[in-house]
Amino acid sequence: NAGVTQTPKFRVLKTGQSMTLLCAQDMNHEYMYWYRQDPGMGLRLIHYSVGEGTTAKGEVPDGYNVSRLKKQNFLLGLESAAPSQTSVYFCASRNLGPGNTEAFFGQGTRLTVV
Amino acid sequence: EDQVTQSPEALRLQEGESSSLNCSYTVSGLRGLFWYRQDPGKGPEFLFTLYSAGEEKEKERLKATLTKKESFLHITAPKPEDSATYLCAVQASDYKLSFGAGTTVTVRA
Numbered sequence: 539n540a541g542v543t544q545t546p547k548f549r550v551l552k553t554g555q556s557m558t559l560l561c562a563q564d565m566n567h568e569y570m571y572w573y574r575q576d577p578g579m580g581l582r583l584i585h586y587s588v589g590e591g592t593t594a595k596g597e598v599p600d601g602y603n604v605s606r607l608k609k610q611n612f613l614l615g616l617e618s619a620a621p622s623q624t625s626v627y628f629c630a631s632r633n634l635g636p637g638n639t640e641a642f643f644g645q646g647t648r649l650t651v652v
Numbered sequence: 653e654d655q656v657t658q659s660p661e662a663l664r665l666q667e668g669e670s671s672s673l674n675c676s677y678t679v680s681g682l683r684g685l686f687w688y689r690q691d692p693g694k695g696p697e698f699l700f701t702l703y704s705a706g707e708e709k710e711k712e713r714l715k716a717t718l719t720k721k722e723s724f725l726h727i728t729a730p731k732p733e734d735s736a737t738y739l740c741a742v743q744a745s746d747y748k749l750s751f752g753a754g755t756t757v758t759v760r761a
Contacts, residue, residue, distance in 0.1 A: 542695075569747060571749075573751075578661075578753055579753060580656075580739070580751040580752055580753040580754060581696075581739070581741075581751040582751075583748065583749075583750075586747055586748075588747055594747075596748075628695055628696070630695075630749075639701075640686055640698040640701055641686075641698070641741075641749060642698070643688075643695035643696045643697070644695050645693075645694055645695050646693070646694070646695050
């Protein structure tokens with residue numbers, strides 16, 4: 539029972555390089571999210587998706603793009619990495635049912651941009 | 653804009669010394685308040701959801717309560733394994749969860 543899986547777990551990039559972070563969930567959840575977590579700032583929403591083929595901007599979307607071509611996958615792209623994007627990135631998924639349901643998180647991707 | 657403030661930032665406890673963490677929030681139309689536990693190097697792990705003022709939930713040594721402006725996470729007789737960062741999040745719309753910065757709890761044996 540994998541839940542939410544993020545790939546890779548660690549990565550070091552040089553300024554200006556590009557990369558894609560992959561998030562996969564096996565719970566058939568409709569909603570998926572990308573957050574970044576920085577010391578003292580909590581989790582900040584980058585982008586989110588309310589279903590296959592949809593994406594929307596969160597609080598801190600600049601410098602990132604996302605795609606959700608398949609319901610189970612949510613990709614986060616950095617086209618030209620900057621040192622300010624050094625952070626820990628978390629993917630989460632959840633469903634919306636009667637009441638509200640909790641989000642399930644992946645283990646995180648630690649990204650360093652030098 | 654939704655705001656979530658957690659206090660204190662850090663809490664050091666002796667084993668068995670009970671205490672409380674605070675999460676104060678400002679949202680228009682609360683749909684749910686969530687508590688998560690996060691261990692170093694790992695993703696947040698769900699603990700509780702509270703939906704309305706007066707609601708309480710318990711799990712082992714943890715008890716969460718909710719008022720119209722804040723939530724408390726009470727830790728009773730903590731053990732070293734309760735050491736973690738505790739995150740509070742609020743939901744005011746269908747999709748968005750807004751998180752506080754967390755309280756890091758350290759329990760010494």
